[in-house]
Structure formats: C-alpha cells, structure tokens
Amino acid sequence: MFPAGFSYARAGSLADALSLLADAAASDEDARLLAGGQSLLPMMKLRLATPHSLIDIGGIPELTGVTRDGAGTTTIKAVTTYRALQHDPRVTAAFPALTDALAVLADQQVRARGTIGGCVAHGDPAADLPAVLLALTATVTLASRNGTRTAALDDFLQGVFATGLAPGEVLTAITLPAAPPGQAYEKFEQPASHLPLAGVCAVVTTGNGVITSAKVAVTGVAGRAFRALDTERSLASAQPTPAAIATAAARVGTGVRPLADQHASGPFRLHLAQVLARRALTRAVERAGAGAAGPDRSDEYPDASRTGRERR
Amino acid sequence: MPGSRDVTVEVTVNGTPHSAEVPARTLLVHFLRDRLGLTGTHVGCDTTQCGACTVALDGVAVKSCTILAAQASGHEVTTIEGLAQAGRLHPVQQAFWTEHGLQCGYCTPGMVLAVRQLLADNPDPSDAEIRAGLAGNICRCTGYQNIVAAARAAAARLREA
Numbered sequence: 129m130f131p132a133g134f135s136y137a138r139a140g141s142l143a144d145a146l147s148l149l150a151d152a153a154a155s156d157e158d159a160r161l162l163a164g165g166q167s168l169l170p171m172m173k174l175r176l177a178t179p180h181s182l183i184d185i186g187g188i189p190e191l192t193g194v195t196r197d198g199a200g201t202t203t204i205k206a207v208t209t210y211r212a213l214q215h216d217p218r219v220t221a222a223f224p225a226l227t228d229a230l231a232v233l234a235d236q237q238v239r240a241r242g243t244i245g246g247c248v249a250h251g252d253p254a255a256d257l258p259a260v261l262l263a264l265t266a267t268v269t270l271a272s273r274n275g276t277r278t279a280a281l282d283d284f285l286q287g288v289f290a291t292g293l294a295p296g297e298v299l300t301a302i303t304l305p306a307a308p309p310g311q312a313y314e315k316f317e318q319p320a321s322h323l324p325l326a327g328v329c330a331v332v333t334t335g336n337g338v339i340t341s342a343k344v345a346v347t348g349v350a351g352r353a354f355r356a357l358d359t360e361r362s363l364a365s366a367q368p369t370p371a372a373i374a375t376a377a378a379r380v381g382t383g384v385r386p387l388a389d390q391h392a393s394g395p396f397r398l399h400l401a402q403v404l405a406r407r408a409l410t411r412a413v414e415r416a417g418a419g420a421a422g423p424d425r426s427d428e429y430p431d432a433s434r435t436g437r438e439r440r
Numbered sequence: 441m442p443g444s445r446d447v448t449v450e451v452t453v454n455g456t457p458h459s460a461e462v463p464a465r466t467l468l469v470h471f472l473r474d475r476l477g478l479t480g481t482h483v484g485c486d487t488t489q490c491g492a493c494t495v496a497l498d499g500v501a502v503k504s505c506t507i508l509a510a511q512a513s514g515h516e517v518t519t520i521e522g523l524a525q526a527g528r529l530h531p532v533q534q535a536f537w538t539e540h541g542l543q544c545g546y547c548t549p550g551m552v553l554a555v556r557q558l559l560a561d562n563p564d565p566s567d568a569e570i571r572a573g574l575a576g577n578i579c580r581c582t583g584y585q586n587i588v589a590a591a592r593a594a595a596a597r598l599r600e601a
Contacts, residue, residue: 129486136464136510137443148442159442162511169467169506170488181443182464184511211500215561235576236557237494237503320489322575 131172138184142191142298146273148183149296161185161298163207163246166238186243191300194218200306206245206299214239223264223304224415225311225329229256232315234322248281249299251291251352253387254323258285258353260313261302262345263329269301270294278303285352288387308333308341310416314404315348318391324348325392326400328356328380330408332368334416339363342376344405349386349397358382359405368413377405447510453478454522464510469493471509472519480520480549484578491577494550495519501557503576520549523556531601532556532594541590543581551577555591563599567592 139145145161152159160179162168163186171177185191191207194216202222204213213219214230233239233256247257248268258281266281273296281302284292293299308331315327326348333341342363347353362376380401386394443464450459453476460475472478472495484492486505493505496518504517523530529537532555542548551574558565558573565573570591571584579587 130467130470131465133445133463133465135443135445136447136508138510138513151442157442162508165508165511166488166506169508173486182508183442186511231572235491236561236573237491237501237554237576238488238506240497240500240502241507 129173131169132175132178134172134179135181136184137181139188141188142185142271142300145183145185145188145298146271146296149298150273152181152183153296157181159183161249163243163249164209164241165246166234166242167246167250167252185298186241191245191298196222202304202306204244204302204304206249206301207243208245210234210239210242210244211236213244223260223307223311224309225260225263225313225331225412226257228313229260229315229327229329232317232322233257244302245299248284248302249291249293251285251287251289252323253288253351253353254325254348255353256313256315256324256327256347259327259329259345259347261304262353262355263311263331263343264304264307265343267303268299269303270297271300272297276300282355287351290352307331308416310334310412310414312408312411312415314408314411316400316404326397326404328401328404328408330405330412332363332409332412332416334368334413337367339366339368339372339413342409344376344380344409346380346384346401346405349381349401350384351387354384356380356382356405363409368409368416370410373406373409373413377402377409380405447513449509449513451509451512451514452516454518462509464508466509467505468495468497468507468509468512468517469504471512472504472517478519478521482546482549484546484550489576489578490547491550491554491574492547494553494577496553496557501553518553520552523552530556531597532559532590535590535594535597536587539586539590539593541582541586542579547577547579547581551579551587555587555594559591559595559598564595565591 157180159181162182162184220227310332313329315324331343344356344359358379359376366372381398386397388394482492484490488506495504
C-alpha cells in the first residue's frame with residue numbers, strides 16, 4: 129500500500145517547522161507534521177489521511193530529550209521516542225507508571241520510532257500514554273509564530289483524533305510535575321494492534337495509613353482519555369484496603385458513554401476498566417509502600433494480553 | 441508549497457552509499473526492494489503489525505513499511521543481506537538455522553533483525569522476555585517455539601563471543 133502523493137520537507141529546527149507550516153497555510157494546503165510517523169503513515173497508507181504535505185520534525189535536536197529541574201519537574205521534548213524514554217533511568221525512577229506503559233506499548237520496532245508528542249497530538253482515543261500523562265497531571269507546551277503557550281493535557285485532549293492543537297502550532301514538550309512513587313499502569317490489549325481495549329493509570333499518595341491523594345485516568349474506553357473523578361473522590365482519606373479499592377474501581381466509568389467497535393462492546397470495555405482500575409490501584413498502593421492492601425487477584429481470569437509478556 | 445513531491449534519498453545500506461530521486465511517498469521497504477534490489481526485506485501485512493519488513497536504521501530495529509525513504513535519508517540501514525560477514529552467517533542467522541527457527545521463511549528476515557535488537561537490549565533474556573521482544577513480529581508457520589529456541593541459542597552464542 130502506498131500513501132497518496134504529497135510533498136515532503138524536512139525541518140531543521142523548530143523555527144524552520146513553524147515557517148514551513150506558515151507557507152502551507154499561505155497556499156491553503158493541508159500540511160501535517162511528521163514525527164515518528166507510526167500512527168500517521170499507517171493512516172495515510174489506508175487513505176484515512178491524505179495531507180498535501182508532510183513537514184518532518186523527527187529528530188530536530190531542540191525537540192528531543194528529557195530535562196529535570198531542581199523542583200523535580202520533568203520536561204520531555206515532543207519528538208523523544210518511546211525507546212529513548214524506556215531506556216532513560218531518570219524516567220524509570222521518577223515515573224514507574226510511564227515505564228509500565230512503555231513496556232507494553234506497541235512493539236520494540238514501533239517504540240524505536242514513535243514519539244510521545246506525536247502520540248499526544250494524534251489524539252487516538254485508544255493510545256496508552258494519555259491515561260498515564262493525565263494521571264501525572266501533564267501539561268503540554270505549544271509553539272507558534274506568535275509565541276508559546278501551555279495547556280493542561282486534560283484541556284488539550286478533546287475527542288476522537290481531536291485536540292486543541294491550533295493551525296500553525298507545534299506541540300514542543302510535555303511537562304510532568306514530581307510524582308509520588310505509588311503509581312502503576314494496567315492495560316488489556318487488542319492482540320493485533322497492541323492498543324488497549326482499556327487501560328488505567330493510578331497515581332496514589334498515602335500517609336498515616338490512608339490515601340491522601342489519588343489520581344486515576346482511563347484510556348481506550350471513551351472518545352478521549354479521561355480522569356475517573358468519582359473513583360478519585362471515593363478514595364480520598366480512605367484506608368487502602370482491597371474493599372475500598374474495589375468500591376472505588378467500580379465507579380471508574382461513572383457518567384461515561386463507552387465507545388464500541390468490532391473488537392469490544394462498550395459494556396465490556398467498561399468492565400475491563402473496572403478490573404484494571406482495581407489492579408492499577410492495588411499495585412500503586414503497593415509501590416507507595418502502604419502495605420495495607422495485599423494483591424487482590426481473587427477474581428482474575430486468564431488474560432491473553434499478558435501471556436508471555438510478564439514484566440521483568 | 442513547502443517541500444517537494446520528489447525527494448533525493450541519500451542512504452547508506454549495508455555499508456554502501458546510495459543516492460536516488462524518488463517520489464516523496466516512497467516507503468523505505470519499497471526503496472530497498474525496488475530501487476536497490478534488496479528483496480530479503482519482505483512486505484507482509486503492510487500495516488505495521490507483522491514485522492516482516494524489519495531492518496535496522498542507525499542500528500535500531502524498525503519497520504521499513506512505516507518509514508518514508510525520505511526519513512531515512514542521511515542515515516544508515518542494515519538489511520538481512522548485510523548481516524553475514526565474509527561468508528559467515530551472523531550468530532542470530534546461524535541460530536535460526538541450527539534450531540530450525542523457520543518453516544516457510546517469509547517472516548525470517550524480520551525475525552532475525554528483531555532478535556538481534558532484543559538481544560542487543562537484553563543479552564540474557566528469559567523466554568517471556570524473548571516473546572515480549574518479538575511482539576511486533578508474526579509467524580504463521582512455526583508456532584514460535586523454535587524461534588524462541590533460536591533466540592535463546594543466539595543469546596548464549598553472543599554472550600560467549
């Protein structure tokens with residue numbers, strides 16, 4: 129399969145990319161930014177996307193890499209690959225849930241090319257990372273010729289393949305505040321695409337035997353990844369017992385109209401989200417060091433997505 | 441209009457520099473097969489799932505059906521044809537031979553490149569880690585048992601080397 133014809137330009141810098149975007153807009157062209165291309169090129173081969181031109185921002189040095197400031201805030205530049213993040217010990221130490229997701233995201237070849245910014249800007253409702261980044265309260269940085277703005281990821285994500293990226297803008301970075309060690313990501317994948325039928329990230333802080341803060345986000349279930357606020361409220365000041373976690377996890381889909389496709393019905397996706405929320409919360413609490421909640425695997429069923437894919 | 445519909449691709453493949461002007465939409469796998477005649481890299485599913493088209497780009501395994509030749513310009517590609525040195529099979533190739541890690545052989549070039557990558561990242565993987573590393577490669581013949589055995593054997597051989 130071939131994509132429909134297009135013109136190609138490789139940007140050497142962010143300024144170059146912004147200038148090329150402006151050129152495209154001036155000639156009323158549908159231009160798309162190409163980072164790793166692991167989502168866009170397959171869509172183009174299926175003619176689900178037929179841009180007039182591609183502006184290649186992959187590998188631009190100023191858009192690549194991870195930095196961390198004194199307050200523990202981590203900035204991941206947009207075209208940093210999944211592979212680079214997976215092998216970055218600072219990321220593993222600070223964001224174990226991100227490492228959980230990177231280990232089960234697509235496959236090693238796709239991870240070598242796919243980028244975190246490309247994932248977020250693409251707006252795929254079944255991508256893994258938006259759940260993790262929402263639970264970690266990420267913000268995105270967007271550059272245009274008029275300057276730079278930031279937006280909470282929760283505001284940036286809008287719907288199925290829809291984001292707040294304005295014409296002429298480039299998503300340049302994702303910023304994560306320091307996060308507690310109690311975090312985990314769990315998914316149930318569609319085996320051909322490796323995309324989650326549902327995926328849940330939990331980030332938990334505990335103190336004096338109770339949960340002092342919980343952030344839970346879900347992907348693969350609705351038109352965009354979302355924070356499960358009812359679950360979070362249910363956990364506030366609760367003791368991290370299996371019963372409390374189960375009660376909270378059962379509320380993960382409150383108010384959500386789940387999507388359905390040929391792979392899974394809406395109710396099945398919601399069911400998965402509830403099971404995965406319980407697993408993610410249980411593991412997050414374990415990692416938080418609370419110790420009150422033992423692993424609750426009593427009702428697990430054989431999970432095809434995990435066969436042979438145990439974590440190290 | 442930014443850019444051009446034809447692009448000059450300058451790429452070093454298996455140590456040999458090549459330069460060619462191709463339509464911008466040319467995928468790396470077609471560039472390798474149709475322009476350079478390196479047909480060891482296979483087109484399987486064409487949807488970024490089966491891994492038959494796996495090559496190494498700057499030493500890292502990638503799916504060449506999901507990369508434009510233009511994106512590879514200025515970089516180095518290694519295909520299955522570039523692994524054997526001086527008539528001696530690469531240890532991963534030899535292990536696929538010895539362990540009979542193939543039947544029809546269609547997926548094998550991609551499998552070999554993928555195993556090479558997973559062993560570079562993890563020289564002593566468990567069977568589960570081998571299977572996880574091969575999540576992006578599909579074989580319709582073998583049931584994977586001998587592919588995993590080949591990866592295990594190659595790991596042992598490379599650790600001794």
